[in-house]
Amino acid sequence: MSARRNELTRAAARLFAEKGYHGTSVGDLAEALGMQKGSLYSHIESKADLLWEVASEGAAAFHAALDGVPEDGPVLDRIRDALRAHLRVVAEQLDVATVFVREWRYLEGERREAFVAERRRYEERFRALFREGRELGELRTDLDDGTAALLALSAVNWAYTWLRPGSDTDPLADRFTALLVDGMRGYNTP
Amino acid sequence: MSARRNELTRAAARLFAEKGYHGTSVGDLAEALGMQKGSLYSHIESKADLLWEVASEGAAAFHAALDGVPEDGPVLDRIRDALRAHLRVVAEQLDVATVFVREWRYLEGERREAFVAERRRYEERFRALFREGRELGELRTDLDDGTAALLALSAVNWAYTWLRPGSDTDPLADRFTALLVDGMRGYNTP
C-alpha cells in the first residue's frame, strides 16, 4: 500500500471519528489530503471501502492486543493485562478505536456481518477470562461472570468518549481492575 | 404540542437512533409519518430542531429519573437506585436514550454547549454519590471514587448498545451494584 494510500486511510479514520461516517463527505477527505475529490478514486472504489478498512484495522488492533495477553498464569493478572491492552489501543489509535466502537454500524451487507462476527469473537475472548477465573476458583465461585465481563467491557468500550490520545493507560487499567476485584465496600459496611 | 407533532418527535427519535442523525433524511421522517417531506415544515423550522428536541427530552428523562433517588439514606442503596433509575430510562425510552448518548454530538452552536452542560451536570450528580459514600465512610475510605463513578457511568452509558427495550432492568442494576460493591475476588485469592 502506497504512502499516499495510507494517508487517506488515516484521514478517513480521523474524520469518521470526528464528524461521523455520514457526516464526512468525500470532499472533506479530499481536502484533508489537499486534492480534488475525484482524485480519491485513483485509490479507492467507494467511500464505503474506507469505512471497512478502518473498522477492520480496529478489529485487528484489538485482537492483536489481546493476543499479547498470556494464556496462562493468574487470571487476575490476565484480566488486568487485557484491560491494559484494550485501553492502550484506544489511547494510541483513538480514531480507529472510535470507528471500531461507534461507526462500524454504517457498514453494509457482508462486511457488516463479518465485522459483527469479529466483534462478537473479541467480546467472547474477554468473557472467557472471567468465566475461567470463576471455574478455576481464582474468582469467587458464586461470581456472575457474565455481568463482570459486561462491566469490564462497558468500561473499555466507553473509554473512547473521554480518553485523551497518548495517555498512559496502564495505571487507569489497574484502577479499573482493582475496583472490579476488591469492590468498594467499606471495611465496616454491613 | 399537537398529537401529530409528537408523532414526528417519536419518529425522529426512532430514526436517529436507528440510522444516525446524518443517516436520516427529512424524506425518511416524512415517509414515517406518511406525508410529503415539505409538509414537515408546518411543524418544525429545521431538521436540527428535532435533534435538539430529542436530545433535550433525553436529558430531562435522565435527570428526572435521578430526581427520584432519595437524598439521604445509605449510600449503597442510593447508588443502586441511581443505576436502576438510569437503566430504566434506557429500557423504556431506548431511542431517546440512544440519541442522548450517541447522537447529541451533531448538535451545533449554543444548543451543543447547553446539552454538554446538562450532560456534565448529570454525570456530576452521579459522581457525587460515590464521593459522598467515601467521605461518610460508607464506602472504603481509600476508594478511588472518581474511578468508581466512571466505571458505573460507563456501564449505564454503554447499555443502549445491547439492552432490549422493555427489559426488567432492576435485577440488572442490582447485579452491577453487587459487583461494584463486593468485587469479584475469590474467598481465598491472595
Next chain:
DNA sequence: CGCCCTTCCGAACGATCGTTAGCCTCCACA
C-alpha cells in the same frame, strides 16, 4: 354563514452528495 388557522400537497429551489470520465504529467524500468 364566513373567516382563520392548522395541516398537508405538489413542485421547485440551489446546494451538495458519491461517482465517473477523459486527459495530462511524471517517474520507473525495460
Next chain:
DNA sequence: TGTGGAGGCTAACGATCGTTCGGAAGGGCG
C-alpha cells in the same frame, strides 16, 4: 530512449439533500 502505469487534474453526471412557496382542504369559532 521509449513505454506504461500510477496519481493527479477538471468537468460533469444523476441523485439526493434540506428547505421554500403558493395553494388547497378542513375544522372550529365568531
